[in-house]
Amino acid sequence: MQVPETFDYERATSVDDALALLAKHGDEARLIAGGHSLLPMMKLRLAVPEVLIDINDIAGLDHIRIEGDEIAIGAMVRHAALKDSALLFEHYQVFRDAESVIADPLVRNRGTIGGSFCQADPAEDLSAVGSALRGSCVITSVEGTRTVPMRDFHQGPYETAVADGEMLTEVRFPIRPGSGSAYEKVERRIGDWAVAAVGAFVQLDGDVVSDVGLGLSAVRAPHYTIPEAEEALRGKPATRENFEVAAQLCHDLCDPTSDQRGPSDYKRHLARELTLRALTRSAARARGEDS
Amino acid sequence: MQVTMTVNGDAVTREIEPRMLLVHFVRDELGLTGTHWGCDTSNCGTCTLWIDGEPVKSCTTLAVMAGGHEVRTVEDLADGANLSPLQQGFMEEHGLQCGFCTPGMMMTAQALLDKQPDPDEATIREAICGNLCRCTGYENIVKAVRWAAEHPAGADSEVSA
């Protein structure tokens, strides 16, 4: 069995504690939450941190609650809790859609939203959801907190706005009355990374799309999105023809590479097809027509 | 470093390297070899055990991370000589062949039954989709879990539909 290299282990009991440990150990330290991305990389010795700071025992980062006109989700909320949350489901069905196809139930018992966001895998699902919903990330350091728009949080594959000495502590999403959301993913098998996937929300004002968000995974859309497609749809009637225009823009403006999950032309096709489906389903849900 | 946790109800303390995986801790330090491992990438679920009542993959968990927590393994399912209803279900429905995935599969299935005592086939299939089996094609595993749901007190009990 593959095993990691040696490292020192620290357990943080509070955010302050974690930040102090980060400050103490500098860039040789890594935070570990669920560990389901980090530990496999450590076993392959692609990641060789000198210190692991375990943040699983930090209390107060596992909330899903409404704060003002936003939903606030603690960074340590596990995938399983995101899937099961009635509050989240009430406002954004996209979470349950996505969480049903992320890894498997066992991994979802350990993996966290913060871990997923910080891993920033270009084929990751929650990051696409986050980008679609244009949420924001709360990043904490010894100096205090700063809030970064989701689309600035992810700066490239495996790159985020979290600097040394900082940690992601919360993710926030605006509540959008009259909206519906959905996630569409094609995978080779349940639990596999996406061949391509699209998350969306559609907010309707009568028949008109008052606001829309699109998040695309695994098709090399910068910041997991294609804003031109959103722009093309915003303020337009929620018709299949208009959805197709947006879907076509996703097809044209994404930049997928070929790999064993599929050739780039297929992924491009999926960017269109899944955008169309995600928008259609989101709109239907906004109208209360589709669960 | 020193780690202390509860395993199958007993407090255990060992001096280990921080990098030791939990699956190696239960197998090599405690001799609980019922928990197996089958991959390195948290795909197969053969290493499934419980931490604080939740089934997790112990090949992707450090033993030190389980420090202070409660671990439960397959060895704790039977009550002495008596098999649990789920174990009986696996036997009655031929839910195992080579037996290698079985401990992990049962730990996942038992957690499902604890939360949802009467799961339908689709729910069972979804719950065990992180546990791979090469022998059974899953058919009889699903039936085994259903058997346990229908016999909550084991062989002598049956819930009428």
Place this chain on the structure above:
Amino acid sequence: MTATDVPVSAEGNPIGFGRMLRKEDARFLRGRGKYVDDVQLKGMLHGAILRSPFAHARIVSIDTSAAEAHPKVKAVVTGAVLETLNLAWMPTLSQDTQSVLVTDKVRFQGQEVAFVVAEDHYSARDALDLIEVEYEQLPAVYDAKKALDADAPAIRDDLDRPDAPHPNHIYDWEAGNKEHTEEVFANAEVVVTQEMLYPRVHPAPMETCGSVADMDPVSGKLTIWTTTQAPHAHRTLYALVAGLPEHKIQVISPDIGGGFGNKVGIYPGYVCSIVGSILTGKPVKWVEDRSENLMSTSFARDYHMTGAIAATRDGKIQGLKVDVLADHGAFNGVAQPTKYPAGFFHIFTGSYDYDAAHCNVKAVYTNKAPGGVAYACSFRVTEAVYLVERMVDCLAQELGMDPAELRMKNLLQPEQFPYTTPTGWEYDSGDYPRALNKAMEIAGYDALRTEQAEMRRAYEAGESQNLMGIGISFFTEGVGAGPKKHMDILGLGMADGCELRIHPTGKGVIRLSVQSQGQGHETTFAQIVAQELGIPPEDIDVVHGDTDNTPFGLGTYGSRSTPVSGAAAAVVSRRVRDKARIIAAAALECSPDDLEWEPGRWFVKGDPDRGQTIQEIAMAAHGSLELPEGVEGHLDATAVYDPPELTYPFGAYICVTDVDAGTGQVKVRRFIAVDDCGPRINPMIVDGQIHGGLADGIGMALMELIAFDSNGTNLGGSFMDYLLPTAMECPSYELGETVTPSPHHPLGVKGVGESATVGSPAAVVNSVLDAIQIRAADMPLTPAVVWRAMQGSPLRNDLAIE
């Protein structure tokens, strides 16, 4: 719980054939199975293998000094060390040689370069990083179709083969009647030709391969606990390879976490653990990780096939021919009977009645891992069935005929058995139309076709993106190798020994040469004894997997356990019964001829109250009763069963799929399987074997694949890349059975372990292609492959997607 036509024991088990819960479950359910990695010995050390990151590279230098300096490292073994022991190379199971640790150059990615022995597993792994190897990279042969190009690099420059047409050419082998076949094709009304790939896949049992070697420096005895499906063959091979005396080798195959052919061969790691133990004087454990398993141990298939089928316009098949390009990897390490270089592939004529058939198999070396016969393939019957069942569907499409109707028109008829095929196989028995009819009945075939037509109409009208497919596969397998006059592995004839001993109190122990990897031998073989002797199966202990305590035999693969060792078990039981008759006659003071058998008891004809139970006879056999001249005491027997012929299980499978034409995603909706494996010893176990094989078929047809990029890099080297089906991709199977006993097997049974793996892939593929109305696309039918096939630009699945 049990069959109604056999007596039931005090514990509720059938005293004979019937559904019986498994004996082995008691330990597995409690986590008390004992697999190789569960073996812990005092002072045991741990081994780890350094593997090449390159597919083809010359070794310039290896520096092990830093690894040797690691405080917990006890030994570092390289090819140079092995050369001094004459162990750097070992024979394969196909008259080739294979590197144990590299001495000259690596020939596939993941090949074994060095072996570290350390105090613990973690330190052994750490020390691998301390070994410095300088490689000189060479261009890799990654595409079998280019292996014989004039400029293709020579892979096996270690071999001296001046007569080989190309250094990468292994053999050309043919079967069938070529001239007649050409004539039939020249005159045929319809000929359909189709290229297809049965891609490289891997058995991937949940337990990887490993060994614990313990060489006792005092007694000179080597004990090796290892994942082997063939413990006796391994012992003999270790004796031949390592020069160790065979009586000083004990191979123990404990509980095995699935085999599927992956655990037939001897791998370098096993040999290294032995060498490690010899060098350190301590037991050495080596267990591969999942990537090592997928990248270096026996793969399966990798057959590029071009088939052609000839028929009349009204659908009478007249002939089938096929050219195969077989990718064997860097060493010819296929595990199959010596005289059959392409295994039993020439059973490709399938289940149909025609007299013209010919195949040519051209085998080549590539810079890929060796292997080729594994994954429940019945010695390449999988490839054969896939070929013929795909070709029949291609023909049906060409003729515009329903594939069920076309099959029904051409299936062999019951009165034609025993039937000799145009390539020389003698099918023992069968009623093929009955099996296909039954499958169609369970499926509700006509209603499915109606539903399919409606879905296609809606699709073509733009109302829906959903299509539905119905795929049929009809297979005939040949299993249960030998006879030994035709079939051997490295000169070892494929016959199985068996010993049965009945203790004084009437309990017994049966010792087998075969070894279960989950098939439930501890239960099934006790049931065979129960059937023949009337002893409750719980009173029979089954011993297997330990060469010191079992008779010689070739092992469990090729679905041979029940056909060969099952027959041996029946034969020893009957010998015990015959001996019991003589003893009973002595006890009853009558002639053996006056006695009649009923289950568990000999009694005097016409006087049923006067008799002796087998338990009474057992006690008498060990007691003071005076036995007739020439009859020794005790109640036991031995046998070596040399099968007169193969047995031929068959079946009809129907797979129903739903295809999302917008994304190419496939969902298996239903899978109907009607199997005929003769009488079923334990129907519960038989059904379980079929379930597993159907999942294999879904896996291979839809997701399992090992492809290579242009560097020869393995693209299926972990469970993130080599996808196995989960409970979500598998439907609830619908099984049916017919029973046609084998006329030459003592129990009439035919073997079933590989039937569904052999028969199912073609059903899935035929179903998907039926849905999208495309003639051909290769496995695995991932969403991308399906979509590309629909675009008319199919992917080549053995190469990297670019």
